[in-house]
Amino acid sequence: MVNFRLDGKVALVTGGSYGIGFAMAKALAKAGAKIAINGRNKDNIDQGLADFKKEGIEAYGYICDVTDEVAVQEMVAQIEKEVGVIDILVNNAGIIKRIPMHEMKVEEFKQVIDIDLVGPFIASKAVIPGMIKKGHGKIINICSMMSELGRETVSAYAAAKGGLKMLTKNICSEYGGHNIQCNGIGPGYIATPQTAPLREKQADGSPHPFDSFIISKTPAGRWGTPEDLEGPALFLASDASNFVNGHILYVDGGILAYIGKQP
Ligand code: NAP
Numbered sequence: 001m002v003n004f005r006l007d008g009k010v011a012l013v014t015g016g017s018y019g020i021g022f023a024m025a026k027a028l029a030k031a032g033a034k035i036a037i038n039g040r041n042k043d044n045i046d047q048g049l050a051d052f053k054k055e056g057i058e059a060y061g062y063i064c065d066v067t068d069e070v071a072v073q074e075m076v077a078q079i080e081k082e083v084g085v086i087d088i089l090v091n092n093a094g095i096i097k098r099i100p101m102h103e104m105k106v107e108e109f110k111q112v113i114d115i116d117l118v119g120p121f122i123a124s125k126a127v128i129p130g131m132i133k134k135g136h137g138k139i140i141n142i143c144s145m146m147s148e149l150g151r152e153t154v155s156a157y158a159a160a161k162g163g164l165k166m167l168t169k170n171i172c173s174e175y176g177g178h179n180i181q182c183n184g185i186g187p188g189y190i191a192t193p194q195t196a197p198l199r200e201k202q203a204d205g206s207p208h209p210f211d212s213f214i215i216s217k218t219p220a221g222r223w224g225t226p227e228d229l230e231g232p233a234l235f236l237a238s239d240a241s242n243f244v245n246g247h248i249l250y251v252d253g254g255i256l257a258y259i260g261k262q263p
Pocket residue numbers: 014015016017018019020021038039040041042044045064065066067091092093094095115142143144145186187188189190191192193194195
């Protein structure tokens with residue numbers, strides 16, 4: 001019988017206080033995992049923990065910026081003490097800046113790379129020793145359609161998410177022999193605070209042009225929801241995916257397969 005349960009497992013979901021991270025953490029908790037989340041903002045963490053409680057989930061929250069290696073290592077040590085050695089890491093924390101590349105400051109480019117690519121490196125480096133000792137581990141990197149495609153104004157984000165796809169394949173290559181599976185999830189366009197500006201109604205009440213564009217490019221004919229990521233996250237976090245490694249699972253309603261509706 002394929003095992004999707006996570007009883008006795010400890011999962012850290014970075015940026016898990018809301019959005020996609022919260023939904024994936026909820027799914028892992030409902031399958032039996034003990035959940036730790038982190039974020040930069042205490043209010044977001046407190047709200048996230050309260051929202052987990054409403055779902056009957058006792059989660060653990062840590063204020064920690066994924067770009068700060070010392071803080072991440074201290075957080076992992078604290079989780080090991082308070083919750084247990086981490087079996088599952090979901091590198092979800094991420095930002096985007098939508099600025100035409102020729103107008104983007106180097107610092108802005110670097111900030112996106114730091115959070116979206118260096119952060120997953122730092123967190124993965126912090127949990128791998130414990131996973132090697134335990135003889136198993138799951139690392140799930142939250143990539144993007146921008147791991148495969150570009151578009152105007154998201155150069156830093158696409159570079160980071162493209163790099164995250166290859167970091168995923170490299171962790172698979174380097175640690176697969178320790179029974180550590182590292183895979184990615186590439187969400188399509190998901191309705192969260194990160195994409196809210198792309199869905200804002202126009203002054204006349206009409207849909208945002210990008211909103212209509214994405215719906216026309218998506219065979220499913222809708223934006224994704226964070227809940228659409230729950231099953232894929234559970235699959236990649238569970239023993240059901242023990243022979244899946246270095247794979248990016250796109251959860252995009254079919255956008256990447258579709259040339260788009262004839263106008
Ligand atoms: P979101 O709503 O903006 O949430 C981002 C989360 O990351 C928040 O919990 C935020 O909490 C945390 N975070 C940001 N920077 C951090 C840092 N330096 N250290 C620790 N935590 C940090 O984003 P989302 O839409 O849920 O996206 C989550 C992930 O999915 C991101 O990696 C994003 O790139 C990716 N993704 C999103 C979509 C989409 O359409 N929404 C599609 C594909 C991929 P604090 O602000 O409190 O730190």
